[in-house]
Amino acid sequence: KAGVTQTPRYLIKTRGQQVTLSCSPISGHRSVSWYQQTPGQGLQFLFEYFSETQRNKGNFPGRFSGRQFSNSRSEMNVSTLELGDSALYLCASSLVVGSNTEAFFGQGTRLTVV
């Protein structure tokens, strides 16, 4: 069974640009969550999608957005990139909804903003 796939693995963007990251969950998983990891702030929750609906959103500015497609694949978009957006962006998929459900993480997309 294939794991969570995130593309691209590495990305370099310039301040002010926008970026789209992609996540393909494990087959059959309908819940996808996104996290940002930085050395200073650690792992922070961005948002969660289930059946194409955003269920939860973390404390991030509106420049961060996401969506989920009918096949459960998800994308997140960051507009007007800032240097502080440089981070490892992680996607996790789960079979069902609930914090007692095991989350499977992808390897992440390393975004560098210059």
Added chain:
Amino acid sequence: LAKTTQPISMDSYEGQEVNITCSHNNIATNDYITWYQQFPSQGPRFIIQGYKTKVTNEVASLFIPADRKSSTLSLPRVSLSDTAVYYCLVGGNNAGNMLTFGGGTRLMVKP
């Protein structure tokens, strides 16, 4: 969501048992306790989850006292490859799949 407190770092030697304790004084009745392991530049990996008493799987044991205000992850006979950051999380179904990570414990296993 309950806040967790765990040691910032721990050192151990190969073959030893490692116990990492996590405090979660404000744990709610429907909260589960979950531990994740993360290697550098990789996503976290689920290790073990429990609600009360003791849970054991092929890689670890989780001890939860009756008051559930703390929990201890036990890794038997660690090896160099167990060097990683270990996160303790608490949460319940009303949080959806929103995981709240604390700072984690950086475990260094030495030869």
